[in-house]
Amino acid sequence: MSGLPLNRELTRLGARFLREATTAAHYRLFALPGGPPKRPGLVRTTEGGERIALEIWTLPLEAVGAFITGVPAPLCIGTLELSDGEVVHGFLCEPWATSNAEDVTRHGGWRAYLGSV
Numbered sequence: 001m002s003g004l005p006l007n008r009e010l011t012r013l014g015a016r017f018l019r020e021a022t023t024a025a026h027y028r029l030f031a032l033p034g035g036p037p038k039r040p041g042l043v044r045t046t047e048g049g050e051r052i053a054l055e056i057w058t059l060p061l062e063a064v065g066a067f068i069t070g071v072p073a074p075l076c077i078g079t080l081e082l083s084d085g086e087v088v089h090g091f092l093c094e095p096w097a098t099s100n101a102e103d104v105t106r107h108g109g110w111r112a113y114l115g116s117v
Contacts, residue, residue, distance in 0.1 A: 009070060023052045
C-alpha cells in the first residue's frame with residue numbers, strides 16, 4: 001500500500017497507483033506472524049467474509065516476472081473480485097498460513113488495522 005514499507009517493491013519496477021477499491025464481501029484479512037514489517041494476508045472464504053479496502057496498481061508487463069519472483073510464501077498472486085464486480089489480479093495468502101495469524105477482518109482493511117495497533 002502507498003507509503004508502507006513494502007510499497008517500494010512495486011514502485012522500483014515502475015508501478016503506478018490507480019485508485020482505492022474494496023473487495024467483494026467474501027474475504028478475510030489476517031496479520032501474518034513474523035516481520036518486520038507486518039504483512040497482511042487476504043484469503044477468499046465461503047463464509048464470514050467482509051469487504052476489505054485495498055489499492056489498485058498497474059505494473060508494466062515487462063516487470064511482472066521480476067515482481068512475482070520476489071513475492072514470498074505464503075503470499076501469492078491470484079484473482080480478486082472487487083465490490084463492483086470487477087476482477088483484478090493481486091495479493092492473496094495461502095490459507096494454511098492463517099492458522100497462527102491474527103484475524104483483523106473487522107478493521108475493514110490493512111491501513112485501518114495498522115492504525116489500531
